[in-house]
Amino acid sequence: MIKITFVSHDGRKVTVDARDGDSVMQTALTKSVGGIVGECGGSMMCATCHCYVDEAWLERAGVRSDSEDEILDSAVAEIRPTSRLSCQISVRPELDGLVIHLPAAQQ
Amino acid sequence: MKPSNDTEILDADPYDIGILSNPNDYYARLRAKGPVVYIPKYSVLACGRYEETRQIFGDHTRFVSSRGVGLNDFRHEKPWRPASIILEVDPPFHTRTRKVMSRALAPKVLTQFKQDFQETADRLVDALLERGSFEAVSDFAEAYPTTVFPRALGMRDTDARRLVDYGAIVFNALGPDNEIRRAAMAKMPDIVPWITAACARERMSDDGLGALIYAAADEGEIDAAEAALLVRSFLSAGVDTTVTGIGSALWCLAAHPHAFEALKANPDLARPCFEEVLRFTSPVHTFARTANVDSEVAGIRIPEGAKILCVLGSANRDPAKWGDPETFRIDRNPQGHLAFGVGIHGCVGQNLARAELEAVLRALARKVDRIEFDGPAVWRPNNAIHALDRLPLRFTAR
Numbered sequence: 001m002i003k004i005t006f007v008s009h010d011g012r013k014v015t016v017d018a019r020d021g022d023s024v025m026q027t028a029l030t031k032s033v034g035g036i037v038g039e040c041g042g043s044m045m046c047a048t049c050h051c052y053v054d055e056a057w058l059e060r061a062g063v064r065s066d067s068e069d070e071i072l073d074s075a076v077a078e079i080r081p082t083s084r085l086s087c088q089i090s091v092r093p094e095l096d097g098l099v100i101h102l103p104a105a106q107q
Numbered sequence: 108m109k110p111s112n113d114t115e116i117l118d119a120d121p122y123d124i125g126i127l128s129n130p131n132d133y134y135a136r137l138r139a140k141g142p143v144v145y146i147p148k149y150s151v152l153a154c155g156r157y158e159e160t161r162q163i164f165g166d167h168t169r170f171v172s173s174r175g176v177g178l179n180d181f182r183h184e185k186p187w188r189p190a191s192i193i194l195e196v197d198p199p200f201h202t203r204t205r206k207v208m209s210r211a212l213a214p215k216v217l218t219q220f221k222q223d224f225q226e227t228a229d230r231l232v233d234a235l236l237e238r239g240s241f242e243a244v245s246d247f248a249e250a251y252p253t254t255v256f257p258r259a260l261g262m263r264d265t266d267a268r269r270l271v272d273y274g275a276i277v278f279n280a281l282g283p284d285n286e287i288r289r290a291a292m293a294k295m296p297d298i299v300p301w302i303t304a305a306c307a308r309e310r311m312s313d314d315g316l317g318a319l320i321y322a323a324a325d326e327g328e329i330d331a332a333e334a335a336l337l338v339r340s341f342l343s344a345g346v347d348t349t350v351t352g353i354g355s356a357l358w359c360l361a362a363h364p365h366a367f368e369a370l371k372a373n374p375d376l377a378r379p380c381f382e383e384v385l386r387f388t389s390p391v392h393t394f395a396r397t398a399n400v401d402s403e404v405a406g407i408r409i410p411e412g413a414k415i416l417c418v419l420g421s422a423n424r425d426p427a428k429w430g431d432p433e434t435f436r437i438d439r440n441p442q443g444h445l446a447f448g449v450g451i452h453g454c455v456g457q458n459l460a461r462a463e464l465e466a467v468l469r470a471l472a473r474k475v476d477r478i479e480f481d482g483p484a485v486w487r488p489n490n491a492i493h494a495l496d497r498l499p500l501r502f503t504a505r
Contacts, residue, residue, distance in 0.1 A: 038442060039378075039382075039461070040447070040453060040457055040458075041443055041444075041447070041453065042449070043447070043449065043450065043451075043453025043457070044209070045209060045213075045455065045457055046214060046457075046458060066206075067202075067206055070206070070210060070213070071213060073213065074213045074215040
């Protein structure tokens, strides 16, 4: 099983089982993690699945694309170097243990 | 095309006027028959279960859009108009035009319209409350987007009737050469030249969404002719769809008074309420893809060249996905519904649609006490859109 830990803006941690091939956004919604809206369903249109990848996982999670960068500009929370759209991070075995930090607001 | 031997045959006409008006029985038959079925009447495949519809509709490498998203295969038949350079194209061409459109329609850009959307919705609801009884398709569903949308775009020319009818042409054109397609096409000589002229740069203000598209041409991202075609895409896809969304939202709330009570009690449910309206009514009921390679879905072989009708309306009513799909629940938050599509061709205007509908639903929640039918609702058959033709309603003030 691939485990992903979500850390809310006020420090609460929840670890869930993720399905290989799902996005991190889908995982959060399926497991009712909270803190992720994902309104557009993963079309990179809404910037409501904004997350911060834990520094330790940054390289393995991959870098954001140009179009991802552009839509992130619409996110309501602060954009940091670790900011990603969670719909653009694909769950794979090498991400077992991934830690994702969530912003205080998405909309 | 010839389907593989393992493909079940569905003897139905998805473009029958009766089915287009009341499609739910056809959806159930389609889902029951198999994940991908063959429809002999048009020599096409169709899918209507959630999982496979999502898979096929979202897989732009195997199932392309450049051969048209309707029944006609552009490889063999000429499109009725110069093809859309965002809807009816594949990457890498699509990537470039999509980027320009999604930037213009980003949430950040749209916040500037929020106030106008809300004030216009409030005024319209006030006026309809004065009247009490009205015909909601023309007086509300068409009136609202044809007011706020041309303003957001920065159009100097507006003509509500032509804007609505242009959408009907575009979407009916996706079906077979039936009565409704011919009726829509007969309006082309009046409407198409008007639309083309209205999209021109000199007919746009310099502070609307249209200007953002032309600015991308100045930057060299696209050329001027492409900019005009992208502005045309706003008009093809941005009017009839939101008209349908508003009509269907009103219909849902009139038919489900308890849902409207919940919305009145908590207007913040406006957004999830709209998502449920979309899932429940699927304004775009069917778009097609074309198999660009021989492949397989759910164990069924799909030959290159096959047209596949992706029946979004059916996927959004699949019990395997939704549990109780026939129940309208505004607290469902039906994430993953396919009303805006999925993947790289997911509706580029969905933020704008949500902004318009949020304003409308908030105005209703604050000002209206009861929404009641004032006569029978009549659906308007269209080859790709499931929309109301007439919706007599009565509003009572809070």
